Amino acid sequence: MKKIIETIKNIFSIEDLRTRILNTLWFLLIFRLGSYIVLPGIDPTRLESGTGKGILGLLDTFLGGAFSNASIFGLGIMPYITASIIVQLLTVAVPYFQKMQKEGESGRQRINNITRILTIFVTLPQSYTYLIGTIADDAILPGVGRTGFTITAMIILTTGTMFCMWLGERITEKGIGNGTSMLIMIGIISRLPSALIGEFWNRGTSGILIFIIEIIALFFIVMGVVLILQATRRIPIQYAKQVVGNRVYGGQRQYLPLKLNAAGVMPIIFAQSLMFLPGLLVPYLTDKNETAGSVAQAFADFTHPAYNILFALLIILFSFFYTAITVNPTQIAEEMKRNGGFIPSVKPGLQTSEYIDTILSRITLPGAVFLALLAILPAIASLFGITSELSRFYGGTSLLIMVGVILDTLQQIESYLLMRHYEGLMKSGRVKGRSESVATV
Numbered sequence: 001m002k003k004i005i006e007t008i009k010n011i012f013s014i015e016d017l018r019t020r021i022l023n024t025l026w027f028l029l030i031f032r033l034g035s036y037i038v039l040p041g042i043d044p045t046r047l048e049s050g051t052g053k054g055i056l057g058l059l060d061t062f063l064g065g066a067f068s069n070a071s072i073f074g075l076g077i078m079p080y081i082t083a084s085i086i087v088q089l090l091t092v093a094v095p096y097f098q099k100m101q102k103e104g105e106s107g108r109q110r111i112n113n114i115t116r117i118l119t120i121f122v123t124l125p126q127s128y129t130y131l132i133g134t135i136a137d138d139a140i141l142p143g144v145g146r147t148g149f150t151i152t153a154m155i156i157l158t159t160g161t162m163f164c165m166w167l168g169e170r171i172t173e174k175g176i177g178n179g180t181s182m183l184i185m186i187g188i189i190s191r192l193p194s195a196l197i198g199e200f201w202n203r204g205t206s207g208i209l210i211f212i213i214e215i216i217a218l219f220f221i222v223m224g225v226v227l228i229l230q231a232t233r234r235i236p237i238q239y240a241k242q243v244v245g246n247r248v249y250g251g252q253r254q255y256l257p258l259k260l261n262a263a264g265v266m267p268i269i270f271a272q273s274l275m276f277l278p279g280l281l282v283p284y285l286t287d288k289n290e291t292a293g294s295v296a297q298a299f300a301d302f303t304h305p306a307y308n309i310l311f312a313l314l315i316i317l318f319s320f321f322y323t324a325i326t327v328n329p330t331q332i333a334e335e336m337k338r339n340g341g342f343i344p345s346v347k348p349g350l351q352t353s354e355y356i357d358t359i360l361s362r363i364t365l366p367g368a369v370f371l372a373l374l375a376i377l378p379a380i381a382s383l384f385g386i387t388s389e390l391s392r393f394y395g396g397t398s399l400l401i402m403v404g405v406i407l408d409t410l411q412q413i414e415s416y417l418l419m420r421h422y423e424g425l426m427k428s429g430r431v432k433g434r435s436e437s438v439a440t441v
Contacts, residue, residue: 024175195389231260267318312372319368
């Protein structure tokens with residue numbers, strides 16, 4: 001306890017770090033307040049609580065209840081993330097975007113501007129679908145026309161999304177951590193206390209032991225996620241010595257860290273988008289063919305074995321796909337060769353690229369399997385009687401985002417402490433990246 005208090009004192013004794021933390025808290029407070037401001041023209045007492053299950057419940061978890069509250073931040077930062085994913089895929093497939101990406105800071109600025117503009121075009125149809133699908137006619141105040149309300153609300157929701165995007169950029173620039181990820185994380189964490197209280201009352205006084213076991217299981221799951229997110233395969237790289245004048249450069253050994261889970265949370269997001277389709281097809285297929293409708297209904301139930309098997313297979317497939325488009329062994333090998341680096345006992349060039357690709361394929365498989373297992377853990381938890389609100393924290397996108405953002409923020413805080421010659425957050429062990437020599441190719 002004494003060390004924790006001393007570390008907190010050290011954190012707030014660094015003026016720049018203290019300012020950044022306070023700025024982050026202020027921006028997050030604004031975001032949370034906005035999630036409770038209801039759209040004009042809506043009677044909040046008549047809103048239906050029909051977003052507790054499926055993809056809508058997941059979105060509501062990400063947005064900290066703003067989705068079900070029909071707030072001005074009802075869509076939050078999600079359209080911006082969708083636009084970012086689209087642009088990221090375009091940088092892989094379209095030469096024009098690849099050229100911009102290689103132009104340095106000016107190219108990145110142009111890509112950011114394109115992402116912002118695309119966010120508007122993504123938000124407008126999403127806001128219309130959201131208003132039509134979740135806001136019933138009786139929830140609109142008397143005297144307010146449906147058409148006028150829809151147009152006004154679409155403009156407000158789009159403005160709210162752009163404001164959330166601005167908040168995220170301000171957190172990244174003037175705060176601590178990645179702003180976009182912080183907004184999602186605070187929305188997820190805001191639902192955790194109510195989920196724990198709901199589970200406690202669901203178990204009752206006679207189920208206190210079961211509740212304690214559930215909390216212990218959740219703790220070990222979080223520790224497992226930390227291990228997987230931090231796990232890397234370090235490939236040794238030797239740099240040739242270069243004599244310039246009277247000085248000798250290079251010759252040192254560094255490491256190329258390949259993450260066990262290089263794809264992050266993206267495979268779950270992609271797979272979950274596809275698994276949303278059976279639920280949309282259920283009414284249509286049931287009218288046309290009863291057998292096809294029952295099959296679609298089985299795949300739409302997130303606790304059904306068929307749903308989870310298909311979900312897990314899609315996650316494994318997308319893990320390899322997303323790793324392949326984000327980690328380019330050929331480019332890494334070319335950068336190493338250009339900088340005079342080589343892997344011991346491996347020839348530079350093509351053989352280095354093949355060697356890195358082989359290692360990457362081997363470590364991606366266990367990472368993908370763990371990711372698939374983590375994604376279906378909420379369904380397994382719900383089968384044991386855990387409430388749907390708490391079961392989401394036992395795995396899936398919510399847990400990965402929450403743990404990943406916290407680790408990234410702690411790493412930034414620790415870097416500030418070490419630059420000022422303070423003891424880090426951990427006396428033994430390291431937050432990833434601490435005092436390690438790794439190759440930046």
